[in-house]
Amino acid sequence: MKNFFKLLNFELNRVMKLLLILMGFTFIVQLVGVFVARSNYLTHLEMIQQNEGSSVSQVLQSIGYFSFDRVVNSLFFIGPIMICVAAIMFYIFLIWYRDWFGKNTFVYRLLMLPTARINLFFAKLTTIVLATLSLVGFQLIAIQIEMLVMKWTVPGEYVMEVTLRQLIEIHPVLSLIAPNQFELFMSLYGAGILTVIILFTAILLERSYRMKGVLFGGTFVVAVNLLVILPLILNQTIFDSFLYNGEVLLIILALGVIVLVGSIWLSKRLLDEKIRV
């Protein structure tokens, strides 16, 4: 266990720079998004006021309040989130392959450490999970700061405040990365962690069997995905909706647990017996 935490600490240090860059990038671009949305709104507002000399209530009737959803629906806001998602997806592969490639073959050192090799697997998995959660956490804090900036820079009478909770509810991407309901959060992140575990196993299959491993890894990913959604397909086809949705969900959950345990078992075996430097 002590070695797991040492490895985790080591992996977190390795990803820290990337995380800080992503956070900085996200914050700056989203802040630019706030100013762009503000400036668009104020230009629009001025035009109306100049042309028609309208009152505040007339302006509000014409162009509406300035609220943060004007910011979250722009590319300035979604773009950095998408880049962070892509970076994490990329890092799922990089976290393994960086040890094999490059000038120094660090995987030798890692595999020869006097610790269970599955600790490497869990340390890398936990790193991905913590990196994701810290990006999401940072995003939620960043939104609060961005909302404050918006409030400071747009005249109060035109601002309609929304809470973070409301924002998450109306925004498809935010409701996916930080759902309001705990059950949904657990299901989404559970499925996410299972996906990372499956991908890690596929990577280890490739690292153990190389060219053949690409085929094994691909087959493994397709097979476990099919297995997990099989109850859904069967219930809608052969069983003609014989089972309730809740029952199908339970079966999927059970299959998910089986895939999780099986995938970790296979990864352990590969790391212990089949891996190649």
Add this chain to the structure above:
Amino acid sequence: MIEVKDIVKRFGRKTVLDQVSFTAEKGQITCLIGVNGMGKTTIMNAIMKLTPLQAGEILVDGEKVTKDTFEKIVFIPDATIMLPHFTIEMAMEFMKDFYKNWNQRRADDMLAFFKLNRKDKIASLSKGNTAKVNLLLGLAVDADYILMDEPFSGIDIFSREQIAEVFTSHLIEDRGVLITTHEIGDIEHLIDKVVILNDGKIQKEFMTEDVRELEGKSVIDVLREVFVQ
């Protein structure tokens, strides 16, 4: 004792190791000799469970290699296996963190002996100094067995002399060393046992002292006989 028993390794259809068996004893320097591509490094990798075998087994002190074995057997490969942005000091810290048997005093001694600067980044070191750092990180673990893959390959003459000096020092004493090298001349007089690998098989295994005393031959003479045949 490291026991390599009937190991078979195939890469695709090519059999690289065909029922290879030999032993390397504690307190002895055993040299694994063979032409390049003959599977010497593969044997080292197999001992450290860094490559799977098709058949056979490897025992260290009568037991299969597990995570605990890595406290008593260290492998110093030909390549740099520390992160390039690490300084020598960070690399030592890393080792100290994971190995119960890490001996910092020995590491400091070797740092002084090799005239290395602990603040230097590994990526900035010359090939010779990189090899010395590799050696330092391996030898500073109080392990019973040390595997060294081509420790002299591509290294300048002065570094070679320094590394060869290590073999005569207390750093190696009482430990079991398994070494692969082309440059046998550097350490010929230090080797206790030679295992010659040819065409994936053990061609000959002998104690150097026996060959010298009984047959009046040097290791090079025997190698010539085997490879020139």
